[in-house]
Amino acid sequence: MIFSKTFGYALRGILYIALMQDEKRFVQIEEMAQKLGVPRHFLGKIMKRLVKEGMLLSVKGPYGGYTLSDATLQMPLLRLEDLTDGLGTFNNCVLRLRACNATNPCPLHFQMERIKGDLRRVMETTTIADLLHKDKKEFINSIATYEFDGSMLENEN
Amino acid sequence: MIFSKTFGYALRGILYIALMQDEKRFVQIEEMAQKLGVPRHFLGKIMKRLVKEGMLLSVKGPYGGYTLSDATLQMPLLRLEDLTDGLGTFNNCVLRLRACNATNPCPLHFQMERIKGDLRRVMETTTIADLLHKDKKEFINSIATYEFDGSMLENEN
DNA sequence: TGAATAAAAGACATCGTTGTCCTTTATGGT
DNA sequence: ACCATAAAGGACAACGATGTCTTTTATTCA
Known part of the structure; x- marks a missing residue:
């Protein structure tokens, strides 16, 4: 299958974080898992790994979550x-x-x-950034798992 | 990794059988496994499957083993x-x-x-046949697993 | 018919991937 | 200090791919 599920989750997670950076400084795992339709704890493991490898930054506690640097966008x-x-x-x-x-x-x-x-x-x-140039809502749909019928994400943003 | 181990074993098995067809009507799993450096019983399972799917023919008992048709070579x-x-x-x-x-x-x-x-x-x-056109000994080396130093298969043929 | 050979079949073991759950650690707000 | 929040960490479960072992079935030869 060329890529593992882990790679797919990781990429979609990173893209989601990148996409949210103009709205909020940190994105929570809970939100990511729900929006992307991905198992929450498994995604957490993957994110933890990426943090350790320096690809993401994380902050614990209220208003915490994940963020990424410009350097990561250029990877x-x-x-x-x-x-x-x-x-x-x-x-x-x-x-x-x-x-x-x-x-x-x-x-x-x-x-x-x-x-x-x-x-x-x-x-x-x-690069990560190369994958980003699109309409934001449309882009989120394109990395969400479920069969999108136009009704699911509309009222969240 | 693009292909599973199963696919690799299957292809190498088929190629080995094809290569032996001028010498013997049937090739035994034991010989295949040894020459290819592949787990015997696992290879057996794979071959069984290919027989069931019509890609190979098998015969039980003494002098039995696996063989393949020209049609298979063209697949x-x-x-x-x-x-x-x-x-x-x-x-x-x-x-x-x-x-x-x-x-x-x-x-x-x-x-x-x-x-x-x-x-x-x-x-x-x-096709399977497309992969076959080469010097026989050299070809067998190219589908055997171990690091070949020129000494291993020389005295078997 | 009996013995040897070889594939078929099925039970079981191992391992990596994927996934869940619970506890611990860090942080912010009061 | 206390409480709530959220990531980190670690134990464990489920599953598929891979691998081993034993028994059964079919065939050949004597």
Whole structure:
């Protein structure tokens, strides 16, 4: 499936935080989980991890929550993938053969190196900020899980 | 990681069988597992599945084992991927959003549709037979797991 | 018919991912 | 100081992918 669920939750979480920065300094996990339709405690674990890795800032207590810096907005998606899924997709043989390389290629080596190269390029050259340029409401819909029928988020903002 | 271990084992198993067809009518699971460096019983399960799906033929008892038809050699890799991993990679949003599509795209939709399209094309247009054209010994090395130093398979054939 | 061989079948174990729950720690407001 | 809030931390559960083991079924050969 290319990415883990963890990566998906992490990216959507970060995007949601980024999107809310003009409204509030900190976003709470509860709000994120509800708006995104994601398991609350699992998302909490992921966020904690990202905080530890310096990708997010967190503040405990009332009015606390998560926030992110401009530096994070400029990070390539590859960095996030590294923190969640690791880079096995790019560093390992698709058939997981240890000895596979250009001089001793597995049967799929060259075809897949091309694909992996293309994918890596996207992940390297696309930043968090690059994903953000859109109408805010529409954007939130596009990262929420449920089948959106136009009625759910309208009255919250 | 793009493909599961199961897919890798399945493909390598099929390729090994295909490669042995000029020497013996049937290939035994024991031999496959040893030569490929793959867990024997797990490989057995996978082969059983492929037999049930019509991709392989099996015969029980002495001199029995697995064999495959020319039709199988002409099958695209996508068919094997479907039987093992399913086609979620192509049919689902990379972020697993149910509502994601061209008119309501997730933030990664268009970049990833391109990658997925490229990958799908490779899997659709490449057949088992396409992977086979090589020196036999060299080819077996290329699908064996261990780090090959030139000494391991030499005395077996 | 009996013995050996090999796949099929199914029970069970391990492990990583995903997910839940409860307790602890930090912070802000009163 | 006390209370409420919210993240951090850790224990544990559920599940699917992966892997092992034993029994059953089919086939060959003598």
